[in-house]
Amino acid sequence: MDDDLERKQVSQILQGDSKAFRNFVDSYQRLVAHIVFRMVPEADREDICQDVFVKAYQNLKSFHFQSKLSTWLARITYNTCVNYLEKKRVPLFDNQSKENQSLNHWPAEETSPYHEAEKKDTFSHLRDEIEKLPVIYRTIITLYHLDQMSYAEIGKITALPEGTVKSYLFRARKMLRRSLLTHYQEEELC
Amino acid sequence: MLNDHLDDDVIQEYVYGFLSPLDRKSAETHLATCTTCSDQVQHYKDIFEALEEDHGFELSKHFTNRVLRKTHRQAMGTLQFGLLQLFFIVAGFIVTINVMLNYMEIEKLESTLETTGSALTQFVPPLVQYFSNMISGVHTQNLYIALIVVAITALLLFDRFVLKPRFRASSMS
Numbered sequence A: 001m002d003d004d005l006e007r008k009q010v011s012q013i014l015q016g017d018s019k020a021f022r023n024f025v026d027s028y029q030r031l032v033a034h035i036v037f038r039m040v041p042e043a044d045r046e047d048i049c050q051d052v053f054v055k056a057y058q059n060l061k062s063f064h065f066q067s068k069l070s071t072w073l074a075r076i077t078y079n080t081c082v083n084y085l086e087k088k089r090v091p092l093f094d095n096q097s098k099e100n101q102s103l104n105h106w107p108a109e110e111t112s113p114y115h116e117a118e119k120k121d122t123f124s125h126l127r128d129e130i131e132k133l134p135v136i137y138r139t140i141i142t143l144y145h146l147d148q149m150s151y152a153e154i155g156k157i158t159a160l161p162e163g164t165v166k167s168y169l170f171r172a173r174k175m176l177r178r179s180l181l182t183h184y185q186e187e188e189l190c
Numbered sequence B: 001m002l003n004d005h006l007d008d009d010v011i012q013e014y015v016y017g018f019l020s021p022l023d024r025k026s027a028e029t030h031l032a033t034c035t036t037c038s039d040q041v042q043h044y045k046d047i048f049e050a051l052e053e054d055h056g057f058e059l060s061k062h063f064t065n066r067v068l069r070k071t072h073r074q075a076m077g078t079l080q081f082g083l084l085q086l087f088f089i090v091a092g093f094i095v096t097i098n099v100m101l102n103y104m105e106i107e108k109l110e111s112t113l114e115t116t117g118s119a120l121t122q123f124v125p126p127l128v129q130y131f132s133n134m135i136s137g138v139h140t141q142n143l144y145i146a147l148i149v150v151a152i153t154a155l156l157l158f159d160r161f162v163l164k165p166r167f168r169a170s171s172m173s
Helices: A005-013 A019-040 A042-062 A069-087 A096-104 A117-134 A137-144 A152-157 A162-189 B008-016 B021-033 B035-051 B063-103 B106-114 B116-136 B140-172
Strands: none
Touching: A005 A019, A005 A069, A019 A042, A019 A069, A019 A137, A019 B063, A042 A069, A042 B063, A069 A137, A069 A152, A117 A137, A117 A162, A117 B035, A117 B106, A137 A152, A137 A162, A137 B035, A152 A162, A162 B008, A162 B035, B008 B021, B008 B035, B021 B035, B063 B140
């Protein structure tokens, strides 16, 4: 959405136009769902998504277009999820020791017989593996790959330097590749 | 170069198309002869494809309506809270004036107010006199009870016939 349209939409919502707010929710619910679904457990996802839009509605007055509306909303979403995880005592950077192990000890890469028929299984395996990544990695890969956000935008959302965002992104994919190799080896053994 | 495998980050950037033309050419030369790195490229292609799969993020069908209802409820709650505050201020003011008139002599009140400053005393006595005249002949307690009842009734009617229908209409739209 371009800047003028965003400004128009925001001003209509602030004037109490419920249709404009409905459009806003419809346009951005996918982005919010991407972040929330990747960061929090299943049971509370929908409630958190609702809370994000309620917060956005309440704080829209304080949005002065210093960033894109999507970045601003994604930041609210990220912070809401972080607060939720803090209450539940879930660390953003869990699995760190496991991660270091996995990055340093690659399984042997002898063969990986690959066929199109196995793709579905591979994707399903990868989906499960994404869920096992540390929360911050899941968030970053989601924003980058699903929402096509830049390192700078992700940095604004997560309050991390661009370099750190990039490094986490590469590490997350590396961890996925390692789990993919293990998966292929297990398949070979079967 | 042929025996030194490509760096993992280089392979990721190659798959994503972020390498410079020169680095890309060099990577392609290596990949033409190295099955290990070629496999790695294929793995990353799968990973990238899986990461871009927009699947499993569905919210319930009535999500938008629920959000709208929630925001309206909050807005109405704020307005009702504001009205309640206003009611308590008005009721408090009425009660205070009536208690003062009931239990204090007007002269005593005037002398107390005189000490707070001449400007205030010039303004307040006529005001007190005005209230005093207004309620003369009416039993004080009955008057303030009646005023509170009128205020509550007005608020309840306003809530029942103005706020709630407006809320229902806007949450349906």
